[in-house]
Amino acid sequence: MNLFTEIHGLVLAELGRLQAEGKLPEALDFANVAVEPPRDPAHGDMATNAAMVLAKPAGLQPRAIAEDLAARLLEDDRIESADVAGPGFLNLRLSSGMWHAVVRAALQDGDAFGRSAMGAGKKVNVEYVSANPTGPLHVGHTRGAVFGDALASLLDYVGYEVTREYYINDGGAQVDVLARSVYLRYLEAHGQAVAFEDGTYPGDYLIEVGEALKAEVGAAYVDQPEDVWLAEVRSFATDRMMDLIRDDLKSLGVEMDVFFSEKSLYGTGLIEKALKSLEDRGLIYEGVLEPPKGKTPEDWEPREQTLFRSTDYGDDVDRPVKKSDGSWTYFAPDIAYHYDKITRGFDKLIDVFGADHGGYVKRMKAAVGALSDNRVPLDIKLCQLVKLYKNGEPFKMSKRAGTFVTLRDVVDQVGPDVTRFVMLTRKNDAPLDFDFDKVLEQSKDNPVFYVQYANARVNSVLRKAREAGIDVEDATLAKVDLSGLVHEAELAVARKLAEWPRMAELAGRTNEPHRVAFYLYDLASDLHALWNRGNDEPALRFLQEDNPATSQAKIALARSVTVVISSGLGILGVTPAEEMR
Structure with missing residues (x-):
């Protein structure tokens, strides 16, 4: 039941009647007519802009x-x-x-309340994390992982067919550096003293990989030239690091549907095929780019390169896909990868990148627009940095990684549920402060606790009602008389419940899962406000002594709140708390 959709339909029907009566022109476009919650709840339950958007085309006064x-x-x-x-x-x-009908619908529909067919089964690919397989995931990857996973769940909730995908960056020079770093740990495992030069990875996490390589090949690679072992060690190390990354993601409750290897694009003709598709559209040419901003003629040499005419699709400059020496640029395999997504039949693509990839947005959108003839939209979401604090001070704690705080560090400190919820308490493109003390604080200022406490409070009421012999099964509560729910505090909770289906669709339309976290906090606030009013006004308490029927009606309202909290937390990947300790 989407009450806003229902009333929107009523508004459109009545506008149609006004047209039939000649009070409005027949050719009016109602596409921009909306029904939304008013900015000030004191003004009403809903507001429509119909008169404002139709006045000018109708040639009438809006009033x-x-x-x-x-x-x-x-x-x-x-x-x-x-x-x-x-x-x-x-x-x-x-x-x-x-409002009573909304409560009843939540109880009757259960998990389905708020779900939508908006996506109409269209296929969406959400690519996220996609960290280089050279080390454990750090706290920045954590935010991208949580955001991408919640977004995928949200899109599934509103009717899309979603594929979660990780792009393994195993085709570049960084995996050669990884192999050399693992080789040093391998020599170390054989008792040799080693030195990590600049550009290698000295983190302790590679000690186990070096020991595993020793167990796998014995002394076969000891003191051998690089051409003997590099390819094999690179493959071995990448596989081991991806196992580590999968385990890190699993600790956060993140599981991918697809792991796509960049390496699979090389030597298979896939890059050439993608660029041929652009060439057939007249978008590949040989040319010389203008010097980058900030470069002077002394430190910049003009070279002819193979270029993609990305400016035809909104980019600022054309982009090189092949260097003057004939090797591919980093952009070429990325084009091929997205071409592969398009050929797999996705209707929509979403990439979740770190904030340092902002300069990549226009060129990647241009490539997808060109490859799909603007049929497949690409939305790129940038996740800003996370700053860690403890006791109000910047906090660093990782020994294993050496230079950064890992995903596993954070999860081990506060658990996956707290980690996930907190990572969604800010919009993805806004910086996030993560204070280890505050996220575990039991107060209204901690949204994780506040939402979970609301759920736990209702569950405590359900337990006490059952102990008192009151039937509080959903099927029973959905049939009780709710006409006694008339207090403003009770109706405020029901009104907020009614916003859930609309809000879920809005969040899915804008690819903004943080809206779910914000909504859950507001819903919890209304539930807590009603609970606290009951401390002063006994008639508002959920359990009414010696009046099972009234108790059932009030509990029906409370239980409908947990139905929605459970759905919302499910999207965020958080387990609802049955009780608080």
Whole structure:
């Protein structure tokens, strides 16, 4: 049940009646007519901009349209009042029965309440994390992993067919550096003293990999030239690091559907095929680029390169795909990878990148636009940095990685549920402060605790009701008389519940899972406010002594809150708390 969609449909139907009566022109486009929560709840339950957006094309005053529309809407039993405000906004109040219907729908539909068919089964590829397989995932990867995973769950919730994908960057020079670093640990495992030169990876996490290589090949590579062991050690090390990365992701509750190897693009004709597709469109040419900003003629040498005409698709400059020496640029395999996604039949692509990839956005969108003839949209989400604090001070704690805090460090400190929720308490493109003390604090200022506490409070009520012999099964609660739920604090909870289906669709439409975390905090706040009112007003308490019927009605409202909290936390990848300790 999406109450906002229902009332939006009513508004459109009444506008159609006004057209039939000749009060509105027949050719009007209603696409921009919206029904939303008002900015100020005191103004009503919902507001529509219909009169404002239709006035100019209709050649009428907005208040005149609003007044005619208000009169039509008041004929419907669902509408209690319709008031014209300002130049022509129309504020609506719904009958209390509509809010009772929302509670009933949540109990009847359970997990399905709020789910949507908006995505219509379209195939979406969400690529996230995609860290170089050269070390454990760090705290920045953690944010991208949580964001991407929650976004994938959100899109599934609103009706898309979602594939979670990790792009393994195993085709570049960094995996050669990894192999050389592992070889040093391998020699170390054989008792040799080694020195890690600049550019190698000295982290302790490679000690086990070096020992595993020794167990695998014995002394076969000791004191052998690089051409003997490099390829084999590179493959061995990459596999071991990906095992480590998979385990790190699993500790956070993240599991991928696809791991795509960059290496599979080389020597297979896939890069050539992708670029041929662009060449066939007249988008590949030989040319010389202007010097980059900040470069002077003395430190820049013009060279003819193979270029992609990305400016035809909104980029600032054309981009090289092949260097003057004939080798591929980093951009070429990325083009081929996205070409592969397109040929796999995805209707929409989403890439989750770190903040340092901002300069890559336009060129990648240009490539996908060109390769798909603008049929497949690409949305790139940048995740800003995470700053760690403890006791209000910047915090560093990783010994294993040497230079950064790992994903596993964070999860071991506070657990996966807290980690995931906190990572979604800011929009992805805003910096995030992660304070290890505050995220475990039991207070209203900690959104993780506040939402979980609301869920636990309701579950405590359900346990006490069962002990008192009250039937609080969902099927029973969905049938009880809810007409006694008339207090403003109770209706406020029901109104917030009604926003859930609309909010889930909005978050899915904008690819913004943080909206779910924000909504859950607001819902929990309304539940806690009602609970606290009950401390002063016994009639608002969920359990009414010697009145099972009234208790069931109030518990139905509370239980519907946990239905939505469970769904929302499920999208975020967080387990609802049954009780708080």
